[in-house]
Amino acid sequence: MGKLYKEFIFLAVLVAGIGFSLVPAFAENAKIAVAANFTATANELAKDFQARTGHKAILSFGSTGKLYAQIIHGAPFDVFLSADRTRPRKLEEDGHGVPLSRFTYAYGQIALWTRDKTLLGDKEFSDVTIPALLEENRLTRLAVANPKTAPYGLAAEQYLKKIGIYDQIKGKTVYGENIAQTYQFAYTGNAEVAIVAYAQVLGKPRGTSWLIPQESYEPLGQEAVLLKKGQYNEAALAFMAYLKSRDAAVIITKFGYTLEPR
Template identity: 50%
Template sequence: MIPRPFFWLFPLLALIPAVTQAELVRVAVAANFTDASRQLAERFQQDTGHQAIISYGSTGKLYAQILNGAPFDVFLAADEARPSLLEQQGQAVSGSRFTYARGKLVLWSRDANHFDNGPDYLAGGQFQRLAVANPRTAPYGLAAQQVLEGLDLWQPLQARLVRGESIAQTFQFVATGNAETGFVALAQVQAWPQSPGSLWDIPQSLYDPINQQAVLLSRGQDNPAAQAWLTFLASDAARAMIQQAGYDTD
């Protein structure tokens, strides 16, 4: 069960919807959470008056940007490792880290008749390109690698893998037809406006939990909007929106 955050450092005023002065919070967001974060940012501004300025990318690249001084106040990663490292490295506020969502990995094709059984399709190899996110920079890519390794297909399929630098780029490979199939986030498929296509909802026993953690960065510790954003992200209203977008929250 995902623990609720312990916001000992957040002022109580952050819980009050109406604010006397609107502030900006700059948020670095893992690419899989793009659509959900846009909806959350709109609700956040309505509820608090603050504005969230969001930048998207792979968790690994955003982490590197933060280490190199990128002006972010909050980091919404797609894993636990990078937020934890930022705490250890003095780049994030200790005690502010919490899991805001648990991601779900799926195998997806935009063609509704492309496959019926995911494992059989992968083992049969009747495709030219299979899209995966880079396991070194994208947690969803690491999860895809774990699935393929569990099916004893990681090495046999190497020549057919097309690697995206983020899960957003990986999804685009499949959505544009540059890859017949790919490992993407369920949330991306749910946000896809066209036919749902072919989908294998991969059992979560085949990959490590994708616990997506948020953390207050040192740069944002005195920013009321940054504190309000994290408080909002842990609220029942935000959690309901996150679940609706295709994630688990407990």
């Protein structure tokens, strides 16, 4: 009986050891700076990340340009999820990012959105109906993110130039500090139409949206970079690895992003 008891205890300890090896003994926190367009996606990723690893991702949201400025001025972030590739590369080149840590975690898409379903009548959003709304003076305010600080705003600008109305609509454009504020302008009626991240309006019953063809703007590759402040933080390292996982990919694509440019 004594021998059986000892063997039972040994197996129990072994199984417990295997179980605990899946989750770190000392969970840590990682401070993640996240581009505003990725808000809902990042929130779900953070929950799944904590459930799988025990580590906690503490998220801070803002425009890519403003977060970049905060980082170079010493903000204590461990990881930066940018909405472009330019800032992560600059951070790496300037010594704020860990060399060779950058990778593209998602490709964003932009969409036209209006809360007013009667705005278009029996028509749908297209490269033709937007100029027509402008000519008919039914489009008096168009909301876009600031192209100087928000990559999604720059993509919107590229699209407006492609369909030939950029100069015409310039005086009617209202600029959001980031893509979240841009959506709010149209949601609250301060603009009839907004060019937003597709992820913001995907699956929402209110309003009307149209996915702008990706060939109408430069690919919105979004890069992650491990910052020097996080290079020895186990939670930050684990989060970077998690972003490359199949589990993360399922969540990212569910929210309207792609893993390759279309």
